Amino acid sequence: MALAETMSGFRESRWFKLVWIVPVVLVGLFLLVLAARGIRASDGGQSFLRSFPGASQLPSFAPVGFPAWLAWQHGLNAFFLLFIIRSGWLVRTTKRPDAYWTRNNSGLIKTPGQPVRISLNLWMHISIDTLWLINGALFYVLIFSTGQWTRIIPTRWDVFPNAISAGLQYASLNWPAENGWVNYNALQVLSYFLVVFIAAPLALVTGIRMSPGLAARFKPIDRVFPLPVARAIHFPVMVFFVAFIVVHVTLVLATGAINNLNHMYAVNNGYSWAGFWIFAASIVLMVAAWIGAKPIVLRSIAGNFGRVGR
């Protein structure tokens, strides 16, 4: 009885209209795999894969492996982004926030007039953004001063055919050889480039444009960069980040998790469990911080930097 009721409720819900999507996606994926396998088996496909094995050559001075600072920054970035996405989502979905924050207009940052009042969710968003930004700026400085940039910025045009080749190898379910310690495959390079040099700056520029405290100063550029444009870009950038993270973490875990986790969490190219345990500890930390970030805790932290109220 209960099941029948649930089923009839489901049939009337708006989700039911989406049910056809599942078989369509499955059939689509199946056809994609068949097509990729067909191309790989053909003479043309084989010679294409021989000319473009899936990774573009690195400049001769490219470093091998990762230094500890890079692993720290990668881990901190994941930690900050978790809370940036959470608070951004809350900013978007909370219609009537139950707490607000107003900056103390004294000390270092003293401006004429009254500072604007923002929701506690937006206070959290902008505070973590600031930490994320410092981490990111330091990352830019360090990768350019050590040659690590060569790993995530394409330097040769053949990165594009190689990306097609890597895509073909993923799609045919015979995945490209893993060599992340020395060189990423071309699809990795392009997606890391997109995240670090396109998506992150876009989030920053559109986020600053939307900041309520700066609205008055942006009046002069209202025409060239209107607020609705910033809004229309900021949210899709989050969707891109979420999609990237889902695919990235899935592939890291599906293509030799133990070795990959050693690369980015224990900075070695071995097969011990060290990387896995450091990664696991970082996840525990994220879960603990997520649970700890209760409104009462946030209020008391925010209270140190301004006035919290309704």
Ligand code: HEM
């Ligand atoms: C917590 C989950 C995550 C895990 C387990 C993870 C794991 C990894 C691993 C193992 C690598 C090296 C891949 C290889 O050696 O082939 C890597 C590289 C990278 N990851 Fe992640 N990652 C995570 C989250 C993120 C997030 C949230 C972002 C950004 C949105 C990100 C961006 C990157 C970038 C840009 C690189 C290339 C870094 C460089 O070489 O300079 N990752 N990740």
Ligand code: HEM
């Ligand atoms: C330093 C960089 C960033 C700054 C300065 C910033 C700033 C802001 C501001 C001021 C708002 C409020 C807009 C409003 O009042 O309606 C906002 C909303 C939001 N932010 Fe950010 N943000 C940044 C980075 C990010 C990143 C990296 C993500 C996700 C990966 C993100 C996700 C969101 C989301 C989902 C919203 C709600 C948007 C909406 O209502 O459509 N932000 N951000």
